[in-house]
Amino acid sequence: MTTSTTSAVYIHVIEDVIEKVREEFVADGGPGEKVLQELQGLWELKMMQAGAVLQPSERPSVPKPGPGAAITPVHDLNVPYEGTEEYETPTAEMLFPPTPLQTPIQTPLPGTADSSMYNIPTGPSDYPTPTSNEGVGASNDIKPGVGRPSPYMQPPSPWMNQRPPLGVDVNVAYVEGREEVDRGSSQPATQDFFTGPTGKRKRDEFPPQYQGGGYIPQQDGAGDAVGDVFELEIIQSKPSGRSGTVKVTSAQQKESSSRIPQLDGPIPDPYEDMLSTPNIYNYQTVNEDYNVVNTPAPDLQASTPAPPTQNDLDENGDDEPPLNENDDDDLDDIDQGEELNTQHLVLAQFDKVTRTKSRWKCTLKDGIMHINNKDILFNKASGEFDF
Amino acid sequence: MCLTETLDEMVQSGTLSPELAIQVLVQFDKSMTEALEAQVKSKVTIKGHLHTYRFCDNVWTFILQDALFKSEELQENVSRVKIVACDSKLLTQ
Incomplete structure (x- = not known):
């Protein structure tokens, strides 16, 4: 499982650690020598089960004299053969490496920097300057600048562009609605404008959920309660384009101006008036639940009104899974990939990392590799990767 | 890895104080780096x-x-x- 040198180094490290913490153990208040020996015994036992250390009986045969020499004195000091006795029992276990092997593979990860590395989002690490200090400075400077704008900049542009055409109609409709709510008729235009965008932003903030719903156009079209108006009207005329919906809404709003204020309110009555088919009732109940999302509405619109709720569910089911599954699969692949990566792991210190175009070169030193269930130690390593 | 497991067990069983366990870990880090520097010469x-x-x-x-x-x-x-x-x-x- 392990090269003899690696095993020797591990044994040496164990001895070294035990030796150097002995003071702490034996000192006043310390648990004492016995606990120290227990620690060493357990540790070595686990190392052997992991296959990281060869059997203690093989220790003398370790090629490197250094660790071997170090071992003997330590064993004189410790209770030397208690350890060996413990080792001999596990030797049988050594014959069945697979099961014990898995534990050591996973355990090192949480202890090392890996866990933190996972949590840290991948920052823009495209630094031409490889040196650590320069790289740090660059990272601090760049991250806030480059990282943030893109996510936040994108949402505004869509609704900014889409809003104006909708806004006009919406305002008209709202004037009447607002008046019922006892608001000034002159103000509604601006107020609507503000309320609209806020509703818009809220939706932008929760994109994943809505993507879960899976209908982008609905998000665009639906401002607040206004979205309901659009949807209902769409149901009748089934326009494909967004501009079409706008026209329809304006026309129908004129026709049924008295109903529009009711539409603003949560009461389902207006819907009933406009669409007398019973299906819509079902749809409305559904829609109340998913009010913000508005996803079910278009489905109904597109589909025949006959079995509305079922169709909604079915269509949603049909449409959503591909979207969600695709997303999830991608994420899952990445996650699984990351987890799988941990099976082959190299821990080291870097001397320098340089990049020329897509060609990366790095020099590492004093590292441990766990690859193909083998532990390999190295003093220096040079890597050449193409990205 | 194995050491942290051992320390965890011993701390949980009460035979070892957490502070001491940390000290052992720190010492392990030192010893490991020393050992890597001193004993390992291989190049990869x-x-x-x-x-x-x-x-x-x-x-x-x-x-x-x-x-x-x-x-x-x-x-x-x-x-x-x-x-x-x-x-x-x-x-x-």
């Missing part, structure tokens, strides 16, 4: 397709695909491997 070359690179908090992380590890003794092929490296200058300080 790594080649592969760089899938991910990141440099955060002075730690480089590379995820390689189809990586080839070569040393004097052996040669290993790995479909995916993760390399985590911290700054050697910071450790020596």
Whole structure:
């Protein structure tokens, strides 16, 4: 499982650690020598089960004299053969490496920097300057600048562009609605404008959920309660384009101006008036639940009104899974990939990392590799990767 | 790894105080680096397709695909491997 040198180094490290913490153990208040020996015994036992250390009986045969020499004195000091006795029992276990092997593979990860590395989002690490200090400075400077704008900049542009055409109609409709709510008729235009965008932003903030719903156009079209108006009207005329919906809404709003204020309110009555088919009732109940999302509405619109709720569910089911599954699969692949990566792991210190175009070169030193269930130690390593 | 497991067990069973366990871990880090510097002389070359690179908090992380590890003794092929490296200058300080 392990090269003899690696095993020797591990044994040496164990001895070294035990030796150097002995003071702490034996000192006043310390648990004492016995606990120290227990620690060493357990540790070595686990190392052997992991296959990281060869059997203690093989220790003398370790090629490197250094660790071997170090071992003997330590064993004189410790209770030397208690350890060996413990080792001999596990030797049988050594014959069945697979099961014990898995534990050591996973355990090192949480202890090392890996866990933190996972949590840290991948920052823009495209630094031409490889040196650590320069790289740090660059990272601090760049991250806030480059990282943030893109996510936040994108949402505004869509609704900014889409809003104006909708806004006009919406305002008209709202004037009447607002008046019922006892608001000034002159103000509604601006107020609507503000309320609209806020509703818009809220939706932008929760994109994943809505993507879960899976209908982008609905998000665009639906401002607040206004979205309901659009949807209902769409149901009748089934326009494909967004501009079409706008026209329809304006026309129908004129026709049924008295109903529009009711539409603003949560009461389902207006819907009933406009669409007398019973299906819509079902749809409305559904829609109340998913009010913000508005996803079910278009489905109904597109589909025949006959079995509305079922169709909604079915269509949603049909449409959503591909979207969600695709997303999830991608994420899952990445996650699984990351987890799988941990099976082959190299821990080291870097001397320098340089990049020329897509060609990366790095020099590492004093590292441990766990690859193909083998532990390999190295003093220096040079890597050449193409990205 | 094995040491942390051992320490965890002993701390939970009450035979070891957490403070002492930390000291042992710190000592392990020191001993391990010393041992790596003093006893390991092997040189390894790594080649592969760089899938991910990141440099955060002075730690480089590379995820390689189809990586080839070569040393004097052996040669290993790995479909995916993760390399985590911290700054050697910071450790020596």
